Amino acid sequence: MSNAPSRTSPGTILVLPGSAYRRHAAHEGEPVAEWIRSLGWDARLVHYPVIETHPAPLREAPLAAVQAEIVSEREAGAERVGVLGFSAGGHLAGHAALAPDSTAQQRPDFAVLCYPVVSMVSPTHIVSQVNLLGESPSEEERVATSLQRLVTPSAPPMFVWHTLGDAGVPVGDHSYRLASALAAHGVPHELHVFTAGPHGIGLGGGYPARDWTRLAADWLGRVAAGQEHLATARSRKEA
Numbered sequence: 654m655s656n657a658p659s660r661t662s663p664g665t666i667l668v669l670p671g672s673a674y675r676r677h678a679a680h681e682g683e684p685v686a687e688w689i690r691s692l693g694w695d696a697r698l699v700h701y702p703v704i705e706t707h708p709a710p711l712r713e714a715p716l717a718a719v720q721a722e723i724v725s726e727r728e729a730g731a732e733r734v735g736v737l738g739f740s741a742g743g744h745l746a747g748h749a750a751l752a753p754d755s756t757a758q759q760r761p762d763f764a765v766l767c768y769p770v771v772s773m774v775s776p777t778h779i780v781s782q783v784n785l786l787g788e789s790p791s792e793e794e795r796v797a798t799s800l801q802r803l804v805t806p807s808a809p810p811m812f813v814w815h816t817l818g819d820a821g822v823p824v825g826d827h828s829y830r831l832a833s834a835l836a837a838h839g840v841p842h843e844l845h846v847f848t849a850g851p852h853g854i855g856l857g858g859g860y861p862a863r864d865w866t867r868l869a870a871d872w873l874g875r876v877a878a879g880q881e882h883l884a885t886a887r888s889r890k891e892a
Contacts, residue, residue, distance in 0.1 A: 663877035664733030665695040665726045673741025674711055674784035676703050680855040681739040692836045692870050710787030720759040727758055735763040741781045742770025751803035763876050765812045768819055771827035772796045778822050804834040810841040812872045814865040821852035843872055
């Protein structure tokens with residue numbers, strides 16, 4: 654059920670925790686929603702379908718669930734609706750932003766992707782591929798769910814961050830590929846790559862990558878002010 658946005662909020666951000674489409678990582682859920690609310694936005698955790706509670710394979714179920722939540726928030730009066738996801742939840746957030754057959758009501762106005770799974774044709778993080786698409790997906794299915802293949806000039810603004818120390822979802826196979834596609838199509842975006850930190854660090858803990866929250870807060874401030882274009886093709890490698 655949708656929660657009506659507050660009158661002073663610039664909009665609602667739907668939080669999509671990761672964990673390989675197998676479950677929902679708790680540390681990437683409500684603590685993140687609380688941080689978003691501290692910035693003045695409304696935020697809500699979305700328990701999209703995962704393999705623990707849904708017949709395998711998942712295929713379109715997670716995307717359909719998030720699209721329905723976006724529509725619900727718009728109908729409740731949200732001025733803007735964004736998505737923020739981690740790992741497999743980052744893939745889902747990106748898929749919602751880029752799905753070619755979605756309507757304007759179903760698409761988010763912006764997306765924040767945290768160490769996202771991007772490519773379903775890459776030989777890395779196979780577990781997300783299997784849980785979403787099954788043991789033997791076709792090449793067509795892999796391509797159709799690879800975010801870098803779905804980018805068009807009409808894609809919404811994106812904020813993406815990753816770490817070079819991420820062995821589970823290597824940045825070279827995932828976020829770099831997405832950022833390259835966003836840049837090629839002139840889509841407003843920021844990419845921040847931190848040198849240290851493993852996969853799955855959520856809000857950042859004791860790692861330098863915790864600075865992503867400050868950077869994202871600044872970016873979200875520009876989104877709220879209608880200045881997303883200021884983030885166009887900005888890519889940085891952080892210490």
